[in-house]
Amino acid sequence: MKIAVIGHVRFPIARPFMGGMEAHCWHLCRGLRARGHDVTLFAAGDSDWGGKVEPLVDVHYDREFPWHKWHGTPELTGHLDAAFERLLPRLAEGGFDVVHNNSLHRFPPRFAARHRIPMVTSLHVPPFDVLKRAVADGGAPWSLFTTCSQRQLGVWFDGADAPFARVVPNGIDLADWPFHPEGDGTAVWMGRITPTKGTHLAAQAAKIAGIPLWIYGTIEDQGYFDSKIAPLLGEGVQYGGHLQDADLTDAIARASVLLFTPLWDEPFGLAAIEAMACGLPIAAVENGAIREVAGDAARYAGADAGELAKALREAIGIPRWAARERVERLFTVEHMLGAYEVLYGRAIDAVGHVSDVPSFEVFELPPALI
DSSP: OEEEEEESSSSSSSSSSHHOOOOOOHHHHHHHHHHHEEEEEEEEEOOOOSSSSEESSSSSSHHHHHHHHTTTOOHHHHHHHHEEEEEEEHHHTTTTTTEOOOOOHHHHHHHHHHOOOEEEEEEEEEEOOHHHHHHHOBBTTEEEEESHHHHHHHHTTTSSSTTTTTEOOOOOOGSSSOSSSSSOOOOOSSSSSSSGTTTTHHHHHHHTTTEEHHHHHHSSSHHHHEEEEIGGOOOTEEEEOOEEEEEHHHHTTTTEEEEEEOSSSOOHHHHHHHHHHHTTOOEOOOOHHHHHGGGEEEEEEOOOOHHHHHHHHHHSSOOHHHHHHHHHHBBBBHHHHHHHHHHHHHHHHHHHHHOOOOOOTTTOOOGGOO
């Protein structure tokens, strides 16, 4: 198949990944190409996945419009709307068999529904008003949606029947996260260092538990790091920087447990399955889909450092093979790509077999849900 993949343009689709969305899109493109598909990525111009990139914007928008300052502003909205307005005719005229949309922008799903463009839109974040209305407008037999967890499916569609949506869990390449049978007794945390990820809670819990902690990731919110994280460094808590590729894998794999501390409705938790693949059990703040993802390979707590410290002490005793086995069974990139290919086929077939184009009125949300 000739496949267009639309990336989110806040950050480049390139290593080192700023977060799970960038990692997902990068692996999606490479995995589809490895399975024989012709893949073009529409993303920020500074993206690099090793294949064709058609820029939506010259550089990722967080460089010119940092999200923490500009989100919700007319300036950023206008910048993105102009980029996606330019994209739509390129999708229609590019001869693509199917489009996989990871953009979080409101234009592509509506365009697909109205113009019979076979599309699968993956919803990587909890719903927000503008995109939720576009999802309601944009569902059709040829315009399908995925969420990465059952919890997020319910949240996006308010627990109602969602005939055009399916759960496709995220998957990773196990070769990138090899199993290590033993840990060194330390804990680890990885991700974007920003308040919603709860890095400070991980540091507080590790200190209470008396277990050394290494923190890895990009500092997305410098003020948060300076005020909440830096004062906790030392005495067993260390910041190891934003590591790349094998350096990050090695740092994670040698630890004994991952602290996973979302303070928002976490849709999945890619960091959790990456660590689990290496054999790390999880001590988690139970927000979002983490119990659905980690299952019995984790111990859970509320957003309280004392509770999390107790979970940390308990989690470190979970057998490493149990964490690895769960990832092998449920969360490989092969499982993910196979599920996506099935949906691509359904979207393509529906264009030729379904006669009615859904109207925007039919798919409009009731006022109570807007």
